[in-house]
Amino acid sequence: MKRTTALILSLFLMLFTAGCEKDAENIIAGRIVLESTQAGLEGVSVLVIGAGEYYTLETDKDGYWGVEAQGDFTVIPRKIGYSFRPAQSEIRGAGRLQFTAEAEPESDFSKWRAAAILRAHTQRVSAVVWSVDDRYILSASDDWTIGITAAADGQMVNSLLGQSSAIKSLALSPEGSLLASGAKDGSIAIWDWRAAEMVHYFSGHTDWVTDLAWSPDGKSLASSSWDGTVRLWDVAAGVETHALQHNGWVLTLSFSGDGRFLASGTNGAFVSIWDLADLQKVKSWEAESGVTALAWAPQDLLLACGDRKGGISVADVFSASEAVDLAGHQGEINNLSWSSDGKILLSASQDRTVRLWDWERREEAEKILAQDNILAAAWSFDGRRFALGGNNREIGIWRIEPLERMLTVTGHKTLVKSLSWSPDGRLLASGSADRVIKFWDMAANQKEKTLTGAHVEAIETITWSPQGNYLASGGQDRNIYLWDKDGERALAHFTDRFKKPFFHAEGFEFAVGLRNVSHEDWVLSLSWSPDGRYLASASWDETVGIWDAAAGKQLEQIKNQTGWIRSVAWSPAGSLLAWGGDGNDIHIYSPRPAKEVMVLKGHTGWIRDLAWSYDGKYLASASADETIRIWDIEKGRELTKLAGHTDLVTVVRFSPDSRYLASGSSDGTLRLWDVFSGRELRLFSGFGGGLEALAWSPAGDAQMMMLL
Known part of the structure; x- marks a missing residue:
């Protein structure tokens, strides 16, 4: 292996300045010029990568570079802030190459927003509503997000992030442009949901917001809470106008269809009717048990009331007639919802059934046996479909005639742990604690393939090979698998490990107790050599392994004397390998043979993540000391x-041109930085418990992230 950091031989200069047409024997050389002026570009890193040989060169003031070498090589020019044509060139034997460079414009991150979300919710779904055109379903979840799902194909196309606790309630304004969301921490957000922008944030409640309802004219929002109040808000002004006091938690509320009255229900089993003209309570009664759901019929003053024991009663509020009881549920009523024509009442219960009641006949028309506790239900505006959501994190879309489930919105069932974008930018791979790898088609914003059957425990890390022909995965089952690019099957399973010594009752010996795994403990990080021949792996077993990818054979083992290893990263030229973990230092190794060449000291906490700039000159490190450091290698x-x-x-990731750095943290923020000035360019907040990983698109115009 060879490494050269600024090799400009006089021979090359003589050849080029003399206009020599014949390449010198055993010389790979070239020039890089600016597209705008055709002048040579100084300071470009030129990576020359061959079979086990790696050279890092740098252009002189006239843009020339060269190295004495012969064989098959890939030549890649890189300079921060520039793109090149071609992006790389293949050369056989000696030869001369020319590249054209173009300065990339600075990015305007002020216009960045969430553009797509490629997963279903990771925790239970607490509320669902339909857009007024019935094209989208909006869902609230305990994962702190609001999902926007296309009703036609069940693909979640966007997500709203901004509140700092579980989202428990949703309500769409009558004309459909604004969405209100209520959270467990007492906050209420008003969203322009199509633009994915929060327009108001209300913080009057001191406890869980249990329900939300818009007045029919769209001017006011009502909210109920465990703090014992119903609050009325002037949405345009963004202020609270009134607070209606109750005895006990207020669990549910509903506006009458004409907007004259507001009904509220408490855990103390009382239903109250408020005249909104003077905010006086005009009627109240006690239900059989705690009131958990209320729903006014669209056209009449009929109010449906559900309670903790599974009872449903429908009463004409201002009539002397007896209430109608709808019997059948055996558990607490979670949700009541009328169809738009008022003919069908939908009820969802903790008894794991959903029932459709024919109001004209006062009887049950259909019953759905759910596999889970259904917490949320909502009719489409055309009355032909409804959506259900619950503890299983899925959203089911049903049609009425005939009664059947049309679609199920699903993604990973548990925490997504790793992302990797294919080199051509077409596919994004995601690995999860649910032991599943998914391929997402980025053009269509939809799931393309699901890989299962290999890993038997949580997947911790996945990474595409530089050529895009393989995907490697590692996880808590101590295994490393290699998958084909089409996601059809696992091609290889790395099991040829270095033996390590251990003690047992009979004495000391070298042996491996688990022969069918790649490491003795969790595999936490993977990184490919730039030529795709080797794969480096980092593990809780305190080692870095270097593998021959084709043979699945371990070639080198590096031992960390201070403990586990959390991250490993191969340099773009392939000549260096960086790793870190337990302990505050970053270790730089020459991979073959494995030999330490440098130790970087400065962090005061353990090392969580590492990333190289694309020219290989700089290394970024993320640490438990809450800082990021950029190192001049x-x-x-x-x-x-x-x-x-x-x-x-x-997590830290350089943008494709390495001008910018993205960082994620357990503090729930994503930050974008100017690498050299150290200036923070943009802060995105509201990411729940934090960010697990990030992945820039190859074009640098998008970024995917995963929540903890």
């Missing part, structure tokens, strides 16, 4: 320290 020293996060920095 050639000088072996810290270049910049980025401070701003208030918790463990979980």
